[in-house]
Amino acid sequence: MPSSPPAPERHFETIAQCARDGIITISADLTVRYANPAVEDIFGYSPDELEDRSLAAVLSDDHASDLEEWLDRFLDTGEKTVDWGDIRLQGRHRNGRTVPLSVSLADFEQDGRRYFSGIVRDVTEQERREARLTGLNQLAQELTDAESTDEICERTVDAARTILEHPIAAIGLYDDDDGRLEPCAWTPEVDEIAEAGRLFATDRSVPWDVFVTQERRVVNDILAETDLEASDTQLRSAVFHPIGTYGVFVAGATERDAFHDEDVDITSVLVGNAYSSLERVDRERTLREQRNELAEKTESLDRLRRINDVIRELTTVLTEAAGRDEIATEVCTRLAASDPYQFAWFGSHDPASDEVVPEAAAGDENGYLEAITVTVDEDEPGSDPTSRAVQTRAPQIENDIYQNPPFEPWRQEAIQRDYRACIAVPIAYHGRLYGVLNLYAVESDVFDQLEVSVLQELGETIGYALNAAERKQAFTSERSVDLAFEVDDREDSVLGIADELGGRFELENLVERGDGSTTMFFAVRGPDSDAVVEWAKKRAQLHEIQLLADRDEEYLFECMLEESTVWSQLQQRGSVVREAVVTSDSARIVVRIPRSADPRSFDALLEEAFGSVELVARREHEEPVMTPEEFEAEFRDRLTDRQDEVLQTAYYAGFFEWPRETQSGELADVLGIAQPTVSRHIRSSEEKFFSMLYEDENEDEDKNR
The missing domain is CATH 3.30.450.40 (GAF domain)
Structure with missing residues (x-):
């Protein structure tokens, strides 16, 4: 025959003794009538120490009063005002530590008296996990509102300080300009062990390796597992997590083996949230910049269209x-x-x-x-x-x-x-x-x-x-003024030739070319022609100097001038250099300007070029700066720019002298064109000259008939 089951009391006792959860029976006045061995792990008291004592001794004062109130109401009304399957209470451990409890309670009656039995669980770990999840959810919500990189980093390390057991946390972001990780945010505890958020003394330490490899790393003993010395960091264990290409998150502790698997998983969630938010902020920033740039470009283009319209109108006005x-x-x-x-x-x-x-x-x-x-x-x-x-x-x-x-x-x-x-x-x-x-x-x-x-x-x-x-x-001015200047300082200019080589320098003419450059014709008496050429080659303002003619101990030269020289600027201002004569004793320049021009500007121009000049004479003329007759004006009007240039160069080079001082081939070399082209320009210019001359004479004869 089957054996009979054990008595219920014996059965309950066996189960209670081996249960991992605490089991307690109390009377209506909270006196402990029974406690199993597991309560010692929860409260630090053995079952014998708890029995016949009030349960209030191992509960917080507020929660002991609440429990007594709930039981009294139940006994009076039969109403359960709380969920007896999960009553949350705050217990007190023997060492004074607060212990969060979850109690499943049931009532029974024995010998006419009411009792309550309950299973008591220490839910410290459960509440810690719940708090961590709450913290992670709260961080995720906060990061959705973050508007900047700094704000994301600050909120992430603040959350790490709350969620992780160890409050040391920091984020370093990669600086493109410096090529290193720069501290962005850190918890207050970092300031106690590091300066300005730098947990490591060297830039190329563990955080940099994690950033480069993009692999998470958990170091339980930093001094044993790395090449770092104790002076390089005060951390002894840490979790390093890359935040993509943005930077690195570090959670650290000053003791070894401080981080468990759950801590590592938490950091992964923290970093994942931060990375997603950083990408979002980047996208939003890029979109804002693109929108702003587009708006600025549109506004700028509209403004430029208006400016260009004005400029087109001004161009017409300026020419007229x-x-x-x-x-x-x-x-x-x-x-x-x-x-x-x-x-x-x-x-x-x-x-x-x-x-x-x-x-x-x-x-x-x-x-x-x-x-x-x-x-x-x-x-x-x-x-x-x-x-x-x-x-x-x-x-x-x-x-x-x-x-x-x-x-x-x-x-x-x-x-x-x-x-x-x-x-x-x-x-x-x-x-x-x-x-x-x-x-x-x-x-x-x-x-x-x-x-x-x-x-x-x-x-x-x-x-x-x-x-x-x-x-x-x-x-077109009907009146002009001659200004005569004495030049004292002429060492660094073409006028310095007489001081260095002796003799006499005299300007023959200046010819402005179509490309804006200027050709100078000048005569030198005294020095050898080769010495003049060598002297000129050492002057930066003079180019392509050539000897054109030897005229009885006087040499005629031609050279090109830079646009920045004073001679070119005088021409560009509408003046004419009437004279420029230099000896070892003196240097005199005479410039003819319009009557309406300001002499002070020419004085300033010469002073800027020569350093020291003195206006020694001023003479007014009842004629324009250039004194062309109507015939000359009309003739020049008929010539092309190139023909005018060829004629002037040929004239001052002695091409029309007899015997000729310059041959057509030499003239072609000076002008940089072919010899037949030179001849064609001269013949065409002569034909225009004579046709004007004789046509005008014939017209005068016809008028006199």
């Missing part, structure tokens, strides 16, 4: 303008009427006062030019864009006038008139500064690179127009 005043006025008027410009003015530098004097203005000036004085000091960098433009001969931009402290008077005056950005564009041609064009806008950041380039090209066009107008005026 009668003179400097009209050019300056038209430029300011048309630019000031074009968005986003509010005000424009043109000024020139007065060398006598060193001030930039306004010549023309248009737009909302509101007394600005009366309120400011622009002074140019060659020894001090200018505080305002206009003076800097004069000094540097380059555009000067202030894209946010209001942002900088408004200490300078010009800036204060500009802000009061709602100017927010400005540019000063130097107007120059072949090294000569004609003035400065100043534009003001009511918006910041108006003058981007593309717009500055367009305005710079406009400045060059205006400079060319002013030069052309000046030269046109020089040719």
Whole structure:
């Protein structure tokens, strides 16, 4: 026959003794009537020490009162106000440590008295895992709102400090410029063992290896498993996790073997969230930059279209303008009427006062030019864009006038008139500064690179127009002035030939070529011709010197000049060098200029070239700078530029002398063209000359009949 089952009491006792969970029976007043051995692992008290004691001794005061209240209500009403399958209480361990508990409770009656038995579990690990999951979920939510790389890194290390058992955590991001990992965010505990977030003294240590290999690494004993010394880091164990190409996350501890598998898994989740957020921020930043760049380009293109329309109109105006005043006025008027410009003015530098004097203005000036004085000091960098433009001969931009402290008077005056950005564009041609064009806008950041380039090209066009107008005026002026200068310092110029070689130098003529270069014809008496050639070859401004003729102890030479020489600049300003004679005792230059031109600018030009000059004579003439008769003017008008160049070169080279000082072949070499071409140009020019001469004579005879 089968054996009979053991008695229930014996059965329960056996199960309770081997159970891993604590089992407790209490009376209605919370007195412990039974406890199994497992309660000692939970509370630190043996079953004998707990029995006949109140359960309140191993519960927090608040939770003991709550449990007593719940049981009393149940006994009075039979109502269970909490889930008896999982009652959460805070226990107290014998060592004072708080123990989170989960209690499954049931009631029973024995001998007319009510008792309660429960299974008690220490849920410390469960709550820790739940807290970690909550922390990870909270981090994921927070990272969705993060807007910058720094914010993502800071929130990630803060979460690591809360979730992991060890509070040391840091993130280093890769710096493209320096080629190394730079600390971005770290927990406060890092400051106790490292400076500025650098957990390792060397750049090429474990974090760098992890970044390069892109492989996670757990180091339980840093000093034993790496080549690092104790002085290189205070960490003794750590988890290193690459954050893609962004950088490396480090969780560390000052003791060995501090991280378990669960910690490593947590860091993987942390880094995964951070990486996803960094990629999102990168994408959003790229999209913002693309949208902003597209908007800026669209705005810039719209503005450039308006500027180009104005420039096209100005080009027509500049070619038809009668003179400097009209050019300056038209430029300011048309630019000031074009968005986003509010005000424009043109000024020139007065060398006598060193001030930039306004010549023309248009737009909302509101007394600005009366309120400011622009002074140019060659020894001090200018505080305002206009003076800097004069000094540097380059555009000067202030894209946010209001942002900088408004200490300078010009800036204060500009802000009061709602100017927010400005540019000063130097107007120059072949090294000569004609003035400065100043534009003001009511918006910041108006003058981007593309717009500055367009305005710079406009400045060059205006400079060319002013030069052309000046030269046109020089040719058509009815009165002119001869200015005679004595040159004291001539060592570094062509005038220094008499000082070094002795004898006499005399300028014969200057011929401006179609490509803008200048040919100089000069005669030297005294030195040997070979010595002159060798001397000239050492001068950077002189090129391709050739001996053209030997005229009774006087040699005629021809050479090319750079555009930057004073001789080329004098021609470009519409003047004529009437005389340039140098001996070992003196050097005299006579320049004929239009009556309307400012002699001071020519004085300044010669001083810049020679260092020290003195105006010794001034003589006015009732004739233009160039004194062509109507016949000559018409003849030149009929010649092409190339024919005019060939005739002038042939004449000053002695081609028309008898006997000829220069043959046609030599002349072709000078001009850099074929000999038949030289002959054809000369014959064609002669035919035009004689046809004009005899046709005019015939016309006069017909009129007299």
